[in-house]
Amino acid sequence: MTRGSRVWMLFALAMGWLFLLLWPLLGIHPDGALTFAEAFAVWWKIALAALCCFVVFRLSRLGVFDAVTRPLARLTRGVGRVYSSSPKWMFLVPLMAFALAYPFFTDRYAQDVAVNVLVYICLGLGLNVVVGLCGLLDLGYIAFYGVGAYTYALLSLHYGLSFWLCLPICAAFAAVAGCLIGYPTLRMRGDYLAIVTLGFGEIVRIVINNWMTLTNGPNGILGIPPPSLVVPVISDGGLVLETVVMRQLSYMYYIILALAVFTVVAVRRLNFSRIGRAWEAIREDETAAELMGVNTFRFKLLAYAMGAVFGGLAGAFFAARMRFVSPESFTFIESAMVLAMVVLGGLGSIPGVILGALALVALPEVFRQFELYRMLVFGGVMAVMMLVRPEGLWPAARMGKRSDDEG
């Protein structure tokens, strides 16, 4: 048998296998009837799509598309060279101008999406500190987001504290939570760490869900006050201080934009400081880092705390914007989503994480009419991305391979 026909036979086998998997789910009915039409109707669409992908894949292997891909690759390389050789402000200034002017030429829906993207950028960058810089796989990151959100919700409702005062308090609470989670897990590595952080995330969610007297359980907390600002206004009597309640979405947009910019700057400063180097050393080889005099205990704890701070800030904003929090918002799937952003974008790379957040939050909005299939496609894309581009969309410049990846 030639190699070519063998490949096609395997493809046919895979499609037959798929039908065998699909049929019991769609073709056996509880009333005792057996049908084939429904399973077939789904199957042939998948089979056709798979066939198209497979043909394109085979043709590109044979080099049919070289005429297109070669110049394209040259183009991206050229763009990359121009980007890296010109000063950064040339790109940052127009970008910032665009971000600042954004609410003036967009409608409510577009602003809503933008606010979502910015929240996830904060979360992604926070997780990036833990996973991307320090190499600690955290599957319960959303817990800090929850801690921040509930801290603001409770403090503002019960004690009437303002949003701005609550921001640092939320960050501090989240950092404390980060240390609490970090401390017992410091001796663990790799997969053990992953499962324990996952467990911590679940513990936080279950506690929020069940502590009725404090958090109102699954019903959530309603009526969280929006942020307000005291601004001097010139009225007929002279200069008067006036309280503006920032209820409008465009105000919220600017708040989260400021938080996101703060996060980007902070993570960047951390990354290129001594602390960032220590984290990267721990990521690349923990034992070697320790031998070189890095206090791995302290730096790992610090990574957890720092990562949690950004999660807490984003959480406080989330509570203020939704004016409602419930445990529903802090499930494992959210953690997976944030982790997927970090890894899709590129571990340890700030522009990468921003790109990842854009790709995972803004792109699905375009395909709103396929709402039902959204998570299905999300899962599929996550698996496929790992196959085709495991290093992410915009890989970090300095990145090695963890020494315990071998074997």
Added chain:
Amino acid sequence: MDYFLQQMINGLTLGGVYALVALGYTMVYGIIQLINFAHGEIFAAGGYLGVIFLSFLTANGFMETHPGLGVGLSLVLSMGYCAMLAMAVEKVAYKPLRQSSRLSVLLSALGMSIFLQNGLMLTQGVYDKAYPTEFTHGGFDFGAIRVSYMQIGILAVTALLLVALNTLVFKTRMGKAMRATAQDKVMSALVGISANKVISMTFAIGACLAAAAGIMVGLYYGSVRYDMGFVPGIKAFAAAVLGGIGNITGAMVGGLIIGMVEIMAAAYLPMGGQYKDVFAFVILIAVLYFMPTGIMGENVDDTRV
């Protein structure tokens, strides 16, 4: 005392189910060092297939005449289905990533888990699906303790499967090949063991056990849900880690401990019922803090963990 014994039996039942799921995690981890997140979804798929086959048999009147055979048939069919599903998942999402970093495979597994969960939701709907459970009523009374037929069935099937797995792993050539591959992939390849075949087999066996657990949980609680795989999945993984991951006996012991702790906490602690899901993780964290490689884990140097 009676109450305690009753809870003991409940804990044993639940622990047995966790042990079955945990075995799938531990075997896959032992061979390719991967947390197979999709395993919880295989467990859910097993539960669903159980509903589908049982409803089909009930509608055709088969269950009235041969209830035992009907359940057995559904069990076997669902196990076979899940074995096929797990092998497909392995081929599509894990095999191409053998050489890549840990994190990529982990994320691929996470993606697969989300994919399967939503696939189940799309094909089966978002609502609970009820098991036809007319045949599960009744049980034995020992004094004040009541053991339902259901519990006896679950305990019997669990014990049977655990014995079968032990025989397979420690007495057959296939099991020897699996143990060899887990220990040293290169050496076992040199002596002519096909790693791919062994890995496929491992996934299939683990999925069979998970499917059986899925059906039994479905029968026990009377219904299944598309997202039922996640929480038992991570608890079972916690059980595998607790027992020392990669260790088959450890997974069984870990599963029993987690099941027991959960039931006992729900029975005896104040508010235990509401917080029962927390105890699995609390005990996991506590054990790992003092024994970083689990109860029966090998005493390896930190760097390998």
